[in-house]
Amino acid sequence: MRTVIARCSVDYTGRLDAHLALATRLLMVKADGSVLVHSDGGSYKPLNWMSPPCRLEVGQPDADDAAAGAQEVWTVQNAKTDDRLVVKIHEVLHDGTYDLGVDPGLVKDGVEAHLQQLLAEQIDLLGPGHRLVRREFPTAIGPVDILARDSQERAVAVEIKRRGEIDGVEQLTRYLELLNRDPHLTPVQGVFAAQEIKPQARVLAEDRGIRCLVLDYNAMRGLDDPDTRLF
The missing domain is CATH 2.70.180.20 (Protein Yojf; Chain: A;)
Known part of the structure; x- marks a missing residue:
């Protein structure tokens, strides 16, 4: 650097x-x-x-x-x-x-790690017909949280955050730029998934063609049944 x-x-x-x-x-x-x-x-x-x-x-x-x-x-x-x-x-x-060497990557907190596991198990939350390819799909700048395929077999890269902010969108953008160089994957769609997505992050994501997905952590864990809610 x-x-x-x-x-x-x-x-x-x-x-x-x-x-x-x-x-x-x-x-x-x-x-x-x-x-x-x-x-x-x-x-x-x-x-x-x-x-x-x-x-x-x-x-x-x-x-x-x-x-x-x-x-x-x-x-x-x-x-x-x-x-x-x-x-x-x-x-x-x-x-x-300065030579900073190879970075070992971000160690996610318990909630983000659990969200990744739950979304991999409930991959249909991305949409009907989606299937999981791999968690922690490697790239030259770090692993993508989830790589999936949609119903038309198009690659989908998912970045998961507890709170979705602009830096998370930038991170996913860099992953997409690398993944789209792979002829076996391109074109790769991006999904920015979080429990809460800040308005500025949503605007930036949508401007770059990245889909936003709000995750209900309790519902994914089976602790909250949306069918029993009054609101």
Whole structure:
């Protein structure tokens, strides 16, 4: 991983246009190719980012940008779309590269692990005709919670969370990008499943063609019979 602290401005063009004015920020370039722009606030969420597959090129500023103080320009181009992230660096305060090694992956808490087990056993919750292929289906960046096939034998990748937020949608998006490179699987549908899905996460998922599924943990465990409810 490469980390750079720099005074920079950032422009994103593609599905939407966004601009970050000149300020000091943390730039992260990960081994998977992703580039993230962080400020000293906003919790863990980047201000902007580019997910892989993408290509980073470092170039010289044009005359106008150089006159404004830019020293170099990073252009991050998505390999599949016209989305582009342009970072104009005016001053580098820190630049370091670190080998983090192979990550063992996230250890899910008891509820998420149990949700995965229950959904694998009740795979029809995804829809009639679905069948389980495998739990913890391996990819180069970690295992997909569930890989299934629908009634038309199309591959379905399922990411399971207790609480569905934007970072979970981003995680599933990265899995789908990798899985869709496999000619034996593509096209792969995505399902984002959680006990609760935040509105922003639902909007992002649906914008990317990912289906959302709310899981009733008690009903799946047989502790709650929906037929006996008044409401």
